[in-house]
Amino acid sequence: MCACICVCARSRRVARRCESRREVGSCPRCCCWCSAFSCRCSCWSCAAGRGKYMTFIMDPLLYPNIIKQGRQLDFDEFSNRVASFAFGYPPVTSKFPGLKEQITRGFILLQGDNLTPLTESMMGNLMLVFRQDYLDQESSWKTAYMHKFCNSIMFEATFLTMYGKPPSASRHSGMSVLETDFIKFDKMFPLLVAQIPIWLLGRTRAIRERLINYFLPHQMSCWSHSSEFIRTRFEMFEQYDTLRDFDKAAHHFAILWASLGNTVPAIFWVTYYLVSHPEALQFVRQELEDVLRLSGVEFSRDKDVTLTPAHLEKLLYMGTCTQRFCIRTLRDVNLKIIDPTFSTESAIEESLRLCSASMNIRVAQEDFSLRLDAERSAAVRKGDIIALYPQAIHLDPEIYEDPQTFRFDRYMQNGQKKTNFYKRGQKLKHYLMPFGSGASKCPGRFFAINEIKQFLSVILLYLDLELEEGQSKATLDLSRAGLGVMLPAEDVRFRYRLRPV
Ligand code: HEM
Numbered sequence: 001m002c003a004c005i006c007v008c009a010r011s012r013r014v015a016r017r018c019e020s021r022r023e024v025g026s027c028p029r030c031c032c033w034c035s036a037f038s039c040r041c042s043c044w045s046c047a048a049g050r051g052k053y054m055t056f057i058m059d060p061l062l063y064p065n066i067i068k069q070g071r072q073l074d075f076d077e078f079s080n081r082v083a084s085f086a087f088g089y090p091p092v093t094s095k096f097p098g099l100k101e102q103i104t105r106g107f108i109l110l111q112g113d114n115l116t117p118l119t120e121s122m123m124g125n126l127m128l129v130f131r132q133d134y135l136d137q138e139s140s141w142k143t144a145y146m147h148k149f150c151n152s153i154m155f156e157a158t159f160l161t162m163y164g165k166p167p168s169a170s171r172h173s174g175m176s177v178l179e180t181d182f183i184k185f186d187k188m189f190p191l192l193v194a195q196i197p198i199w200l201l202g203r204t205r206a207i208r209e210r211l212i213n214y215f216l217p218h219q220m221s222c223w224s225h226s227s228e229f230i231r232t233r234f235e236m237f238e239q240y241d242t243l244r245d246f247d248k249a250a251h252h253f254a255i256l257w258a259s260l261g262n263t264v265p266a267i268f269w270v271t272y273y274l275v276s277h278p279e280a281l282q283f284v285r286q287e288l289e290d291v292l293r294l295s296g297v298e299f300s301r302d303k304d305v306t307l308t309p310a311h312l313e314k315l316l317y318m319g320t321c322t323q324r325f326c327i328r329t330l331r332d333v334n335l336k337i338i339d340p341t342f343s344t345e346s347a348i349e350e351s352l353r354l355c356s357a358s359m360n361i362r363v364a365q366e367d368f369s370l371r372l373d374a375e376r377s378a379a380v381r382k383g384d385i386i387a388l389y390p391q392a393i394h395l396d397p398e399i400y401e402d403p404q405t406f407r408f409d410r411y412m413q414n415g416q417k418k419t420n421f422y423k424r425g426q427k428l429k430h431y432l433m434p435f436g437s438g439a440s441k442c443p444g445r446f447f448a449i450n451e452i453k454q455f456l457s458v459i460l461l462y463l464d465l466e467l468e469e470g471q472s473k474a475t476l477d478l479s480r481a482g483l484g485v486m487l488p489a490e491d492v493r494f495r496y497r498l499r500p501v
Pocket of ligand 1: 258358435438
């Protein structure tokens, strides 16, 4: 039977099911043979806009055709409207000539050669926070909440890496207040994206104002060691007299959210999956220790571990030493049943497959016929929304066997990264899309993967970790479905103690 449904962009509830009772592949009401369906949203506060049609592309084999339609299907219009509403800055329009282009150009500072200083700075800040808050303690078992634990380390380490340090200290005072406000704002984020007026959201406006005020230019100009990315944005905003100081600060706050809002939950999930799969954790830890030993990196309770981008890359692709290393590791831990091909990156990607649910939204710039494949096309009107929902791929049992199960080595094959996943016998170009697609793909994705690896490396090298017994499995908080990486519905209790290193 036809499986088409319409989903309200705000509530994510199923608004209508196809009632045509046609065979799969022949439904005329859903515009294109069950590989895409349209829904006219009548929800008053829908992010897409009342009365707009949304066409969901459900067939992953059609994704490449949609993604390459950059000219007619635009991302900026939607994201600009939503981001300015959520973060409280004026929409980036022609009122600020050249601003949009400069913002986009600045994203390069998160990538390529610029990734090295950013990653090195992150390593230093991660160790600084971890050492002062966790390492300089006695070695007994301690209990903590896992999301809270991940957040407290990553929030401050990311802040220091991006925005720098205060004039005469290595850490900012008032970080825990900022972090608490950030968490409160983050909870309201889905409602802001749905364009619910902020005055209807209790104290959210005051909280957002406090967060924004932290980034006022006179304060930021006192901080040292900020990233090139933030320094460049700071100077760029200073060129615009039409931007108030508060507007500039709101832009900086938006970047704080972009760099933490998805990364922290991603870190939570990979930590959770590894701790709840001890055999996987042991493999990943062994991989890491071997990479460090082969590179001659020494570390101890008193000496910080330093993982350079080159070390992190070795965790990505094991190269020719992979097989030798894997076989020894297998013997060491006596887990011969597992395919001897693995890497930390695979475990991260597998977690992202399970916990990320970003909707990729594009707005039609003109009336046109959207070509789906050689035979099929769909009529699209100017202003209509075309949406990709990659989570449907991530959890498709035809693409991923046993899709609800965490398999840390799912993305590895014969010591290489596995890239061959199939739908209806055809190899998929897009099989894992936590970072969006096309021109709007997350510019921080390389940094994000590096920092997740750094965080994992630090906790796996220095800590023994166990889940507390008597808890039910962690589940996803679906209120963020469509917006990125989902938070856990409830935090998870775990135990940790310092390892003898
Ligand atoms: C696991 C971590 C992360 C995930 C899953 C993620 C995911 C995403 C997604 C899905 C988008 C929207 C893309 C689209 O709709 O096509 C996005 C945009 C963005 N991300 Fe990330 N992101 C992560 C980490 C980061 C980090 C660490 C940074 C910065 C340091 C960052 C900076 C940005 C920015 C600036 C944008 C907006 C790009 C634009 O306006 O064109 N992200 N991210």
